[in-house]
Structures are given as structure tokens and as C-alpha cells.
Amino acid sequence: MRSSIKKLNKSFKFVINLIFPVYCLVCKKELSYQTNTYLCDACRKSMIPITGKSCNKCGRPFINGICGICREEQFCFSKARASVIYEGSARECIRFFKYKKKTYLLNTLFEVLLLPDSLDFLGCDLIIPVPLHWIRQYSRGFNQAELIGRKISKRFNIKLSRTSLKRTRATPSQTGLSLKERTKNIKGAFSVKSSQKLNGKRILLVDDVMTTGATVNECSRVLLQAGAGEILVYTLARGA
Numbered sequence: 001m002r003s004s005i006k007k008l009n010k011s012f013k014f015v016i017n018l019i020f021p022v023y024c025l026v027c028k029k030e031l032s033y034q035t036n037t038y039l040c041d042a043c044r045k046s047m048i049p050i051t052g053k054s055c056n057k058c059g060r061p062f063i064n065g066i067c068g069i070c071r072e073e074q075f076c077f078s079k080a081r082a083s084v085i086y087e088g089s090a091r092e093c094i095r096f097f098k099y100k101k102k103t104y105l106l107n108t109l110f111e112v113l114l115l116p117d118s119l120d121f122l123g124c125d126l127i128i129p130v131p132l133h134w135i136r137q138y139s140r141g142f143n144q145a146e147l148i149g150r151k152i153s154k155r156f157n158i159k160l161s162r163t164s165l166k167r168t169r170a171t172p173s174q175t176g177l178s179l180k181e182r183t184k185n186i187k188g189a190f191s192v193k194s195s196q197k198l199n200g201k202r203i204l205l206v207d208d209v210m211t212t213g214a215t216v217n218e219c220s221r222v223l224l225q226a227g228a229g230e231i232l233v234y235t236l237a238r239g240a
């Protein structure tokens, strides 16, 4: 009985797929009717997970020890780590997720990607997603960092606070700017709502992508100033 239902279900899926074929979101190749994801095998496999060597401090991939930027710049967070290099199909997926409101892609990304072992999620007291300015959040409909933070919160049973940190100023796009320009651009854009909650806490700051680190660094600075004990950073992707 069960196997005949299974067969029927399979045939049903096959017919539905003939009428409404599903395509890989990245390369547009037609997907098999047996798949439950939105990416073809090749696009999944082309994602480059950050599992090898990376900067001990900021997580920049392919670096032994400490990178040149960390030697010059005193980042306020103690460690930053990411799951994948922000390139190719990973980049496309994150862009679809973020700008085209395809939030279901986050499940696919979390199925494919590993969480870095070197970031001690279990030792964190509180997850704080990098906030968006309310106007941007209103127009996008969600905060991508919060959705990522919720996944980690659920998996590791760590409380998430979406109100502790606020973005008080909308900033122009950071794309194409250097670390110095980004730092200037983002300065004073965040404030802490209630510092009591943060007192001495080990905080996991979460965002979707880390490029130069200017945004997470400014958030870390404000959180530490408000009394947080230590800041760790997790982003889904990292610019190489």
C-alpha cells in the first residue's frame, strides 16, 4: 500500500514537472522532478566552503596566521568566521535570497554549507543580527541577518535579540568602497537600546556577508562600549 502511494506520488510529481518545470535559480538548467531544492548539483558543488586556512582573527580565507589587514587594523570583535566564499553560485543565491525575497533559499544554503567549528557557537550567550534601518527593512520586508540568526538560534538554542542593537542612520551603499571609506560611512550608524541585557555577555553578531568588516566592526564597537564582554562574528559568506 505504502509503496503504491509512493509510486503514485512520484508519477504525480513527474506530471507536475512536465507542466511546470523547475529550473536551477543560478544557471537556469532544468532540474529533475525528484529534487527538492532550487539548485542543480553543479551549482551546489561550485560553492567554495571556508574549511581550510583563514586569518585567525577576521577569517579572511587562504591566509596562514594573521592577515595584513588585521595587523594594521584593530578590529573590535575577537573572531569572525564565515561558511562560504562570496563568489559564483553562493553569491547568486545570497543575492536572490536578499534582493528578490527568495527567503526559502536560506534552507538550501544551510543544507549545503557547514558552520565553522572554530567559532564556538555554544559558548555564546546572545545572538544579535546586524540591524537594517527601518526604512530599508520595511521596503525589503525582512532583515536577512535576522533570518540567518534565527537559524543559528534554533540550532544551538541561543537566545536572539532583535531589539538590543538599532540602526539609527540609513547609510549609502558600501559597495565598491575601501575599508577606510566604509568605516567613515558607517560611523555612528548604530546604537544600543538597552545596555543591561549586554552586560559582560559573549555575543554572536550575525550578518549575511562580510567584505571589509567595517559594518560588523562598528556594531562590535558600539556593543562593547555598552558593556558587552566579547563579540564573535558569523556571516554566511565572506569576500575573499
Ligand SMILES: [Zn+2]
Residues within 6 Å of the ligand: 024, 025, 026, 027, 028, 029, 039, 040, 041, 042, 043, 044
Ligand atoms: Zn545550476
Ligand SMILES: [Zn+2]
Residues within 6 Å of the ligand: 055, 056, 057, 058, 059, 060, 066, 067, 068, 069, 070
Ligand atoms: Zn584578518
